[in-house]
Amino acid sequence: MLLNVIERGPEGPADGRPPVVFLHGLFGRGRNFGFFQRSLSETRRTLALDLRNHGDSPHGPMDYPTLAADVRETLAAHNALPAIIIGHSMGGKTAMMLALTAPADVHALMVADIAPGEGGLAHTQDLTGGLVKLAMPATLDLSGANTWLEPVIRDRSVRDLMIQNLQLGDHPRWRIGLNEIRDALDAIVGWPVMPAGTEYDGPTLFVAGGDSKYIQPKNYPEMRRLFPHYRLEVIEGAGHWLHAQKPREFLAITTQFVNSV
Incomplete structure (x- = not known):
């Protein structure tokens, strides 16, 4: 599947x-990485996908091998391989899967606040079920959407994120494939068992929020098995949405990593 891409580059030749x-998390979109x-x-x-x-990408069944294959197909169509892949949450798991299944296409890997294993995102199961059950009104503006x-969504910041996935006005609709996401949640919360010998030996950086529990010491052995050269950095005072909560710190880490590889 070819995905929607936002591409930016210097004014002069590459x-x-x-x-x-950049690969976004669940319920996000490429423009989340605009800054x-x-x-x-x-x-x-x-390129932000x-x-x-x-x-604005097509809808369909999803799991991590499928998501990674979409990314690879899209980047190949844009003559953008190999690439430095940066992913947050679900996008981080997708980035890891791409690195493990097509290592020659990944120059370096940066994973934001997610580990290669079961967990993270589990709270979204109740959220998604509640959203699916909501009856769509005949018309919807920004205030009405809130x-x-x-x-269903008590947290205002999460509501603001979800409103970005709505087409407002008369005959409003979800832009996201909400039913497809609901059907795939077990796979998205989970992580496939990777066969013995599977690894990505390129430069790998995990970035964790200091207040987040999505990367735990129990994850370190699997992180080392699959990504033997990984490093871990922590942004203190940040939760799971570390790039939104601490953008300057996240940018500094990202820039240093990109320039170092």
Whole structure:
């Protein structure tokens, strides 16, 4: 499946260095990385993708091998391989799967606040079920959307994120493949068992939020088995949405990593 891509780069010719690719988390979209993409695109070619069932990309069944195959197919169509892959949450698991199944196409890997294993995202199962059951009104504006979602989503910041996935006005609709996401949640919360000998031996950086529990010491052995050269950095005072909560710190880490590889 070819995915929707937002591409930015320097005004002059590209210098031949690998492009930088951003993969968003569940219920996100490529434009979530706009601040970081604009910063890096001053000197690097950058691409932010809408993953399957998100943003302006097509809808369909999803699991991590499928998501990774979509990314690889799309980047190949844009002549953007090998690339430095940066992924947050579900996008981080997709990035890891791409690195493990097509290591020659991944110049370097950066994973934001998710580990290769079961867990993370589990709270979204109740959320998604509640959203599917909501009856869509005949018309919806920004204020009305906030009120409509409040019984299911108590957190205002999460409601703001979900409103971005709505087409407002008369005959409103979800832009995301909400039913497809609901059907795939077990696979998205989970992680496939990777066969013995599977590994990505390129540069790998995990970035964790200091207040998040999505990367735990229990994950370290599997992280080392699959990504033997990984490093871990922690952004103190940040939760799971570390790039939104601490954008300057996340940009500094991202820029240093991209330039170092």
